[in-house]
Amino acid sequence: VCSSDLQKAQALYQLGEDYMRAGLFDRAETLFQELLEHEAYKKKALIQLLDIYQQESDWDKAIEISHRLEQAGEDGLAHIVAQYYCEIAEKALNSGDEAKASQEIKRAHAHDKNCVRASLLQGRLLVSRGEYKAAMKAYKYVTEQDIEYVPEILGPLRNCYTELSNEAGFRGYLFEVLKKYN
Numbered sequence: 001v002c003s004s005d006l007q008k009a010q011a012l013y014q015l016g017e018d019y020m021r022a023g024l025f026d027r028a029e030t031l032f033q034e035l036l037e038h039e040a041y042k043k044k045a046l047i048q049l050l051d052i053y054q055q056e057s058d059w060d061k062a063i064e065i066s067h068r069l070e071q072a073g074e075d076g077l078a079h080i081v082a083q084y085y086c087e088i089a090e091k092a093l094n095s096g097d098e099a100k101a102s103q104e105i106k107r108a109h110a111h112d113k114n115c116v117r118a119s120l121l122q123g124r125l126l127v128s129r130g131e132y133k134a135a136m137k138a139y140k141y142v143t144e145q146d147i148e149y150v151p152e153i154l155g156p157l158r159n160c161y162t163e164l165s166n167e168a169g170f171r172g173y174l175f176e177v178l179k180k181y182n
Contacts, residue, residue: 009038016048025052043072059084082112089121093128101125114145116152123156132160140173147181 012031019028029052035045046069053062063084066077089104102125108118119142126135139153139160161170 005038006040009035009041013041013044016045020048020051025056028052043069043074046072046074057087059087079112079115082108082115082118085111086115086117086121089118093121093125098125098129116142116145116149119145120149120152120156123153127156127160132163136160143177143181150177150181 012035016028016031016035019025019031029049032045032048032052035041038045046065050062050065050069053059053065063081066081066084070077085104085108089101089108092098092100092104101121105118105122105125108115108121112118119138123135123138123142126132126138136157139157142149142153157173158170161167161173
């Protein structure tokens with residue numbers, strides 16, 4: 001790579017950053033896409049593109065760029081990718097597309113088996129289908145993933161027990177959690 005190419009790439013990168021600060025994401029995106037051809041700026045350009053897609057809530061593109069960042073040696077993106085899948089799942093769930101929601105929840109769990117949000121969405125999906133026992137399992141899994149989220153599951157879990165006419169089971173579960181996690 002000759003120095004003029006490197007200087008051109010540096011100028012494009014700086015201009016892209018300026019466009020980002022000005023909120024001109026489409027122009028910044030075009031420049032960062034162009035910079036993907038320059039090995040010296042590829043990773044930086046991918047990071048900037050990821051930022052653009054997050055701000056624009058373009059989760060499919062954010063997922064694609066995250067995978068490209070992983071290929072470029074960036075670690076620790078699996079839990080973030082799981083959140084992108086949760087965003088897509090939540091949108092599908094809110095629009096009544098249960099099949100898509102279910103598929104995206106599975107993808108989220110595939111990237112991060114400890115994704116609490118995916119378990120909460122799975123519970124919500126199962127409740128909407130009237131599958132209360134399965135929903136209870138999803139909600140209870142949250143306590144294994146992160147005990148801090150127990151308050152988030154208590155209401156929905158209680159509703160599941162109520163739908164199954166098993167209030168005593170709910171109390172038993174609470175005592176179990178108290179004993180196990182103090």
